[in-house]
Amino acid sequence: MTYYSVLDVTPTTQEWIPDYIGPANRLVAHYGGKYLARTASHEQIEGQGDKPALRIIIEWPSRQAALDFMQDPEYVPHLQARTAGSISNHYLIEAKDELA
Structure with missing residues (x-):
């Protein structure tokens, strides 16, 4: 089943970005x-809240692929640098329509 990572990222420092x-x-x-x-x-066309600097959408072949990426030992230090150097939210969304 396809999954999507949807992130909003607002860097608080630029130092981590080139290595990331x-x-x-x-x-x-x-x-x-x-x-x-x-x-x-x-652009935000509904609701309220702060506008993040970046929106990122990644399509994954499965939930496990997304989790394996996040837990990869090579990625973990970059994830730590991103979360330390930004305000980030990451949502993992299953590609299904439960209201259909």
């Missing part, structure tokens, strides 16, 4: 993930 991009790109692909969006071009 390459390994994250490679490891996402290694676990079968595909970036669908990584952009600052987004």
